[in-house]
Amino acid sequence: MLAPIIIAIDGYSSCGKSTLAKQLAKELQFKYIDTGAMYRALTLYLLQNQIDIHHPAMVAAALTQIGISFGLDTQTQEQFTLLNGENVEHEIRVNPRVASAVSIVSAQTEIRKFLVKQQQAFGISKGIVMDGRDIGTVVFPQAELKLFITAEPNIRAQRRLIELKEMEQNTTFEEVLANLQKRDLMDTTRADSPLLKATDAIEIDNSNLSREDQLTKVLNLVKSLNKPAQ
Numbered sequence: 001m002l003a004p005i006i007i008a009i010d011g012y013s014s015c016g017k018s019t020l021a022k023q024l025a026k027e028l029q030f031k032y033i034d035t036g037a038m039y040r041a042l043t044l045y046l047l048q049n050q051i052d053i054h055h056p057a058m059v060a061a062a063l064t065q066i067g068i069s070f071g072l073d074t075q076t077q078e079q080f081t082l083l084n085g086e087n088v089e090h091e092i093r094v095n096p097r098v099a100s101a102v103s104i105v106s107a108q109t110e111i112r113k114f115l116v117k118q119q120q121a122f123g124i125s126k127g128i129v130m131d132g133r134d135i136g137t138v139v140f141p142q143a144e145l146k147l148f149i150t151a152e153p154n155i156r157a158q159r160r161l162i163e164l165k166e167m168e169q170n171t172t173f174e175e176v177l178a179n180l181q182k183r184d185l186m187d188t189t190r191a192d193s194p195l196l197k198a199t200d201a202i203e204i205d206n207s208n209l210s211r212e213d214q215l216t217k218v219l220n221l222v223k224s225l226n227k228p229a230q
Contacts, residue, residue, distance in 0.1 A: 002028060002222070004127030006142070008135035010195065011149030013183045014160040016206060016214070017131040020149065022079070023215045025129045028222065033070070033122050035132035035139070037081040038115050039106045040092035041068050045083055046105060047097055053105050060110040068118070094167045103183050107190035112138075116193075133187055136198035145222060146201035155207050156180055 007024060009017050018034055025032035046053050051062050069082045080089035092098055105111060112134075119139050122128055130139065136146035151159075157177035164171055187195040197203060202221065206214050 004030070004125065005144040005222075005225075006123050006126050006140050007129045007222070008140045008143035008146045008198075008201075009129065009131035009149060010133055010136050010147070010197070010201065011131075012151070012156065012195070013180055013187070014156040015149040015151050016159070016211065017149050019211060020147075020214060020218065021129045021131040023211070024218060024222070027215070027219060028127075028129070031122070031128045032079060033119065033128055033130040034079070034081070035115070035119055035130060035135065037070075037089075037092060038068050038118070039111075040098050040102050041081050041083040041088055042066055042111065042115065043098050043102045043105045044088055044092050044095065047095075047101060053101055056108055056110060059105070059108060063110065063114050068115075090167075094164070094169055096169075096171075099179060103186040103190075106133075107186060107192060109192045112192050133195040134193040136201050137196050138193045141198070145225060146198045147218065147221075148197040148201040148203045150203065150205050151207040152205075153177065153180060153184075 007021075007030070009021050011017050018036065021034070022032050024030065043053070045066050046059060046062060049062065051058050053059060067084050071080050071082050071087065072078070073080060080087050081092060082088070116139055119130065123130070123140055132139070136143055136148070154177070157173060157180050160180065161171070161173050161176045164176065204214065204217065209217070
């Protein structure tokens with residue numbers, strides 16, 4: 001049996017970080033924490049309650065009203081996101097307003113402090129896989145395994161377009177690519193916890209990797225550094 005460790009996965013939007021994290025958690029029987037869903041759920045709350053996302057003081061005041069947790073569908077074994085007890089998994093994935101606003105919201109210091117504190121609490125007992133943009137640099141700089149996932153922009157946009165089409169969202173490749181490029185710029189240039197590759201992170205470009213090949217590669221990394229529990 002593998003000893004519980006923290007696996008931190010960072011990288012650009014639509015690189016398949018969440019898919020990899022879910023696969024790893026299932027294979028290793030670890031807990032999976034989707035930090036992107038946390039930021040999306042918080043963004044959804046602000047939009048639903050007509051709180052000006054460009055007004056940090058108003059946003060900060062709203063944080064005491066926001067509760068974010070995760071549930072598990074017992075039939076599909078799929079995790080879903082709860083916002084104040086309500087399942088908002090579908091809404092945070094397909095709502096274009098959430099997609100457009102989440103980078104603005106996640107750049108705010110008070111929001112990052114609020115969610116990072118919750119994220120760190122999830123890792124107290126270890127045995128978790130967490131993906132996001134500052135997991136290996138800010139949330140868990142002590143993580144035993146840090147990964148930085150990347151892929152060519154056009155490939156990322158095509159993958160995201162397929163996902164949106166499957167959700168019956170009417171959009172174009174050009175619109176998806178433009179949104180990804182905008183998010184990349186905001187994520188890498190924000191003042192608080194910008195997207196960076198941790199100095200000790202292992203970079204994986206999955207442009208030409210299948211999901212199965214990527215999973216095998218990472219599982220081998222886990223096994224190479226993980227020692228059996230005593």
